[in-house]
Amino acid sequence: MRLSKYFLPLLKETPASAEIASHRYMLRAGMIKQHSAGIYSWLPFGYKVMKKIEQIVREEQNRAGCVEMLMPTIQPAELWRESDRYDDYGKEMLRITDRAGRELLYGPTNEEILTDVFRTFVRSYKELPQLLYHIQWKFRDEVRPRFGVMRGREFLMKDAYSFDINMDAAVVSYNKMFIAYLNTFARMGLKAVPMRADTGPIGGDLSHEFLILADTGESEVFCHADLVDMPAPGLDVDFDSDLQSLVDARTALYARTDEMHEQDVFEAEVPRAKRLSARGIEVGHIFCFGDKYSKAMGAKVMGPDGKEHFAQMGSYGVGVSRLVGGIIEASHDDAGIIWPKSVTPFGVGIINLRVGDDDCDRVCEDLYGKLKFAGVDPLYDDKPDRGGVKFSRMDLIGLPYQIVVGPRGIKDGVVEIKDRKSGERQNQSPEAAIAFITAQYADMSL
């Protein structure tokens, strides 16, 4: 993409309303524009990151055997009366009446509507397990929307739902999502720790939240320090195998959010040097709640015993739009954002220090064409601004690598490669620069 043809409206000053780094940088880097409290447009640069995140989430759901579908944003109120949650949600639920006087609502979550799909079509245990997900916009009318996309009202979420014949089978589904989540967050360069968590209005006993540690996190968390650097299971996990031991390895050590925290247990279980208390950002939450919805809504299947059984269910959420902010909280410096390679909106930035100079233009066009062909999706700063503006702009938007092309370097036959994270610089021939950048992305599809 040529910057001159892109819509990237940067702000010079930080809006006073933005209290945390991700909100500040998302506004300054032209990623979002607010239209109403907690309701945003995703401008092209922000949208591209969100799409990358969504795609990683999708790939890991598919790998775990979860099947994608799509439920509507608007739901009939009657389903929520069946589950007895219509009143529970209080004012957070956006309630709507249509022209015919029917009561509708903007879905804050989708247990009811998918249970309705399930009970319509599934009759026998032979059709189980069912593991279905969608990635869809949701609305929660927060009292105080804040921190930009971290606590918005309209937000993008991946939510999956499992249906099994009994609780043992339900835990197998739960474990699949548990492991898939670890891989999902690891692919985004995040260290997410699963913690025992309160189940809130979803219900059930078995539940884990996945949190990334950040000073700006809304939750207080307590955990064994070893959990933070424990590697993810890896993409070669066999999801048809027994995953219990992998889950156990991550749940044996103490890790709880504030609602579930017990200080005496924490101190008894965790040696002093390993006690980590910090703030965390919730990026995923999984629940196993048995027959709470299937019973209320009559979602039964015939079992191998010839009797009817209520489906045992779980639900599994990832905050896709929130992750855009979460990744920035976890990866930025004073100059701006530092995108992990897996979610960066462009693979590399090319800075032309003298647009209009024949040599600079030629070298840049050549780099641009070849990097595009190599599939690393370059962003070419072909605007007629001065160097200082270009450097700080490129640092702000945080692409992992920059190639700086100036007249002096060209005389020596070199361009400068800058690593955004380490700040390291190296001079290379244009050909070597292309090879270097391409190699950085060899292990991932951009």
Add this chain to the structure above:
Amino acid sequence: MRLSKYFLPLLKETPASAEIASHRYMLRAGMIKQHSAGIYSWLPFGYKVMKKIEQIVREEQNRAGCVEMLMPTIQPAELWRESDRYDDYGKEMLRITDRAGRELLYGPTNEEILTDVFRTFVRSYKELPQLLYHIQWKFRDEVRPRFGVMRGREFLMKDAYSFDINMDAAVVSYNKMFIAYLNTFARMGLKAVPMRADTGPIGGDLSHEFLILADTGESEVFCHADLVDMPAPGLDVDFDSDLQSLVDARTALYARTDEMHEQDVFEAEVPRAKRLSARGIEVGHIFCFGDKYSKAMGAKVMGPDGKEHFAQMGSYGVGVSRLVGGIIEASHDDAGIIWPKSVTPFGVGIINLRVGDDDCDRVCEDLYGKLKFAGVDPLYDDKPDRGGVKFSRMDLIGLPYQIVVGPRGIKDGVVEIKDRKSGERQNQSPEAAIAFITAQYADMSL
């Protein structure tokens, strides 16, 4: 995908409410489930088709130089008061009040909100043209939602918006979308004819609707018969070149929807043998409406003359969810759907006629693995049903090709390939079958 692990709930009987082929087949083939009038869940099979269509639309927008972003579904009412359309939309607009008493609405279209983005950030003609699009859910509270996804209330639409310094430049943007639309629909196997159309509540003078001809279409259309088979411009069009002659070639001949039809002009311009009057399904609509919104909302840029100018705008819609139905209307027979290769949810169906038979299982598994590796995304019917059920199921869901594996064929070293559209059958060795199927998709990425 193995059918035994997929969620494909087929209906044996056609629901009485479904009046047209696409609605009937989408229900029977387990593509959608209705939750409220005109509000649907997209089950996995339907969702996959919609995603394919969405991706074709996206690729052709990008090729035309349009940049993707995403606007929210919920919009503040105040923007619609500025443009004076808040009352125009009447009861079709879903109006909402949030917990703080703010008036919101579920966007039926996005001129206001993008004009708001534009006026916030763009100051100079040097930043023009701007051509931005998104693919997002919209809501129109139709009096009588019907025909399944063809006239739903919650529907997926691609809408693009252009901003230019003057009307000449605005027509250049309009022409880009005109040509992109022809290519878009052609890639889906559709013959879409651009017709002069009424502009309705969007406004402006210059407007074309793109219609596919089908007996179940809601609009009556009148056109020169030669337009129907006129080939699309092709994907090698240079969108930076002057496209006017390409547009002229398609607008010189008479083609109008009923609101714009003039019988005497039709008869004067079109020789009797070429007069086509038919029914059509609207799949796209483009508008050039000048400064209607920019003036009302104060979206001005500094011109090269040092004066402020209102941006000259256009908007451009494609009905993505509607196209799923439109394609079925255009391509089905008595046995079911016939998917064009470019949008088929799976490239080929493998039918195992004797699940549990060692030879059949082995040949099918081998075909399945190799076709998956070849990237043609096979659907493997590994369910223990009898042949007749499998044949009619596979015909109903309409994958372009089927490979039938039975014990008799295996003895002769062959499997049967069936072309869903022509009904043609051929016996081939499994290896030749793989090569044949792969070759059918060689020119497109599935």
